[in-house]
Amino acid sequence: MNLTVKLFGELQELCENSSLQLQLPTPSSVGDLLLAVSERYPQLVKRTFRVAVDCNYVDKSFALQQHCEIALIPPVCGG
Amino acid sequence: MKVVCRLVEGPASGDWGRRQLSVNHNAGCMLEFSGQVRANNNQRNDVVALHYQAYPEMFAAEVQKIATEMQGQFELIALAVEHSVGEITLGQDAVHVVVSAAHRRDTFAALEFFMMQLKQRVPIFKKEIYSNGEQWLGQQD
DSSP states (O other): OEEEEEOOHHHHHHHTSSEEEEEOOSSOBHHHHHHHHHHHOGGGTTOOOEEEETTEEEOTTOBOOTTOOEEEEOOOOOO | OEEEEEEEESOOOHHHHHHHHSOOTTOOEEEEEEEEOOTTGGGOSOEEEEEEEEOHHHHHHHHHHHHHHHHTTSOEEEEEEEEEEEEEETTOEEEEEEEEESSHHHHHHHHHHHHHHHHHHSOEEEEEEETTEEEESSOOO
16 A cells, blocks of 8 residues: 655655555555665664654554555654 | 644634633633743854744644553543744743643643653654744754
8 A cells, every 4th residue: 555654843844745656565664664764764763753643642553555545753842 | 621722823822722622611720831932042142033843733633642651640631732833032932731630639640641752753843943043852962
């Protein structure tokens, strides 16, 4: 499946883009996504971030769907 | 419980939130909080501005989730949240939150709860701009 991964904050600057395009086999989990991200974007390997799918924080076991909205969420600092 | 939130380019302002909450005659108390840009953030004293970025769809979703959790703990009538995006300078408001309730005790506790949750989970990202550089906050180098 083809996935678009939104980036924010420092992650956006490190990748010089507001999103990443990734192709993963079906089925794939968030853990699989993180592995693919670390292989293709080594500049993100040591950065801290959480993963959100369809505006909900998820863990590595979460199963991805073709049209889900994925985002890498760096540390939040509102207020 | 009425819940409204928005992101605004530039500094937040109390006017919008107050207007949202001003027409409920069961509210005996309205409490406001504003968070301002200060010069000595993050162990430095030369902050000249902040740059905020947000994930707008998830910002609204998380505020709504927090509000739902608040309903189980406090007797609130309404919550209004306005957060800045883009660049703001010293003294300007980054966030403005207003809560209303029948009685003041619930508003004080609810406002503190909301701000704690905002800082832990609402997807807003902050870059400090110094007199000689800049840095996104929160990464452990």
